[in-house]
Amino acid sequence: MTVNVGVIGAGMIGADHTRRLGTVVSGARVTAVTDIDADRAAALAATAGARVLPGDLELIGADDVDAVLVASWGPAHARSVLAAVEAGKPVFCEKPLATTAEDCLRVVEAEQRHGSRLVQVGFMRRYDAGYREMKRIIDEGGIGAPLMVHCAHRNPSVPESYHSAMATHDTAVHEIDAVRWLLSDEIVSAQVLTPRRTSHRFEHLQDPQIMLFETAGGARIDVEVFVNCRYGYDIRCEAVGETGTVSLPDPARPVVRGGGRAGTAVLQDWKKRFAAAYDDEIQDWVAAAATGGAAGPDAWDGYAAAMICDATVEALGSGGVVATGVKDRPAFYAREEAGR
Numbered sequence: 001m002t003v004n005v006g007v008i009g010a011g012m013i014g015a016d017h018t019r020r021l022g023t024v025v026s027g028a029r030v031t032a033v034t035d036i037d038a039d040r041a042a043a044l045a046a047t048a049g050a051r052v053l054p055g056d057l058e059l060i061g062a063d064d065v066d067a068v069l070v071a072s073w074g075p076a077h078a079r080s081v082l083a084a085v086e087a088g089k090p091v092f093c094e095k096p097l098a099t100t101a102e103d104c105l106r107v108v109e110a111e112q113r114h115g116s117r118l119v120q121v122g123f124m125r126r127y128d129a130g131y132r133e134m135k136r137i138i139d140e141g142g143i144g145a146p147l148m149v150h151c152a153h154r155n156p157s158v159p160e161s162y163h164s165a166m167a168t169h170d171t172a173v174h175e176i177d178a179v180r181w182l183l184s185d186e187i188v189s190a191q192v193l194t195p196r197r198t199s200h201r202f203e204h205l206q207d208p209q210i211m212l213f214e215t216a217g218g219a220r221i222d223v224e225v226f227v228n229c230r231y232g233y234d235i236r237c238e239a240v241g242e243t244g245t246v247s248l249p250d251p252a253r254p255v256v257r258g259g260g261r262a263g264t265a266v267l268q269d270w271k272k273r274f275a276a277a278y279d280d281e282i283q284d285w286v287a288a289a290a291t292g293g294a295a296g297p298d299a300w301d302g303y304a305a306a307m308i309c310d311a312t313v314e315a316l317g318s319g320g321v322v323a324t325g326v327k328d329r330p331a332f333y334a335r336e337e338a339g340r
């Protein structure tokens with residue numbers, strides 16, 4: 001079966017996923033595209049041989065759309081995802097699932113009313129080969145009981161529109177999801193330390209930030225977010241257990257020797273770093289959508305991430321430790337897939 005996909009949002013990642021659906025993954029084709037910017041929608045639709053529809057609701061209701069991919073701006077996600085769930089169509093939603101925990105909860109409730117999973121959230125690191133190998137080792141007891149995780153998320157620079165809360169909502173949200181998944185544990189509290197700001201910053205931006213989290217099981221996590229580090233896009237993660245440690249490998253790059261030095265190039269953006277992970281997450285989604293379902297990170301993961309992000313931003317403001325308030329995962333969202 002070929003899954004007919006409707007794409008909402010024809011920006012950077014919407015275009016990348018459309019290319020992926022057309023030329024990389026099997027079992028899908030893009031049949032419809034919509035964007036509030038009609039020219040952008042038309043340009044992207046032309047690359048896929050798809051038609052342009054005037055809005056998200058028209059696209060979700062279209063007969064030639066079996067499944068929906070949401071890649072619009074975060075504040076627009078909730079409405080599209082809820083409409084797709086009401087229509088009973090599988091939906092892949094780029095992170096965030098919604099920009100408020102209340103809206104995420106509405107998605108969770110709508111999906112439960114539907115009776116089976118329809119929603120997959122774009123936390124693609126769960127599909128990265130290095131993270132998956134780390135999880136396998138942790139799950140098999142290779143480092144003993146995990147005690148600490150040290151993470152860093154560094155970008156070379158960000159635009160002036162980026163503000164201090166985005167260090168959590170846009171950036172650290174990936175570490176928040178990855179660590180919950182790696183440890184199979186929930187984050188119960190957040191705190192943020194604020195080092196001296198880089199001079200390569202905008203006045204309004206606290207950069208870097210050090211986020212401290214505690215899990216229900218008592219593990220401690222630190223996440224350095226530094227989005228004007230200048231030198232490259234650098235993602236680090238090391239889990240420390242009772243008997244050993246496991247670290248995220250750098251992507252394999254050729255080593256150049258010359259001029260008295262040996263070294264590898266540092267990646268400059270996230271698209272190349274996680275290209276294979278995006279391919280695998282979309283392939284997994286298409287396979288699940290073909291059976292009317294969803295795979296990978298679920299709406300509960302989207303909701304939990306939103307709760308943890310809200311607590312982290314509150315902690316940045318207050319300087320204190322803030323409880324996340326994430327409740328226990330409902331039975332509806334019990335994990336069926338090993339490793340995901």
Ligand SMILES: NC(=O)C1=CN([C@@H]2O[C@H](COP(=O)(O)OP(=O)(O)OC[C@H]3O[C@@H](n4cnc5c(N)ncnc54)[C@H](O)[C@@H]3O)[C@@H](O)[C@H]2O)C=CC1
Binds near residue numbers: 036096
């Ligand atoms: N998983 C990942 O690593 C990444 C995820 N993202 C997420 O993907 C989403 C999109 O990000 P980008 O493509 O970078 O942004 P972008 O700004 O390049 O594209 C967003 C597009 O959505 C359109 N749009 C906004 N509201 C809409 C609505 N109501 N209906 C239809 N179209 C609408 C805009 O006109 C724009 O063309 C964001 O939620 C972002 O957080 C982005 C980059 C990486």
Ligand SMILES: O=C1[C@@H](O)[C@H](O)[C@@H](O)[C@H](O)[C@H]1O
Binds near residue numbers: 155171174270
């Ligand atoms: O989602 C993403 C971007 O929005 C964000 O700006 C990057 O730092 C992330 O690594 C990327 O995956």
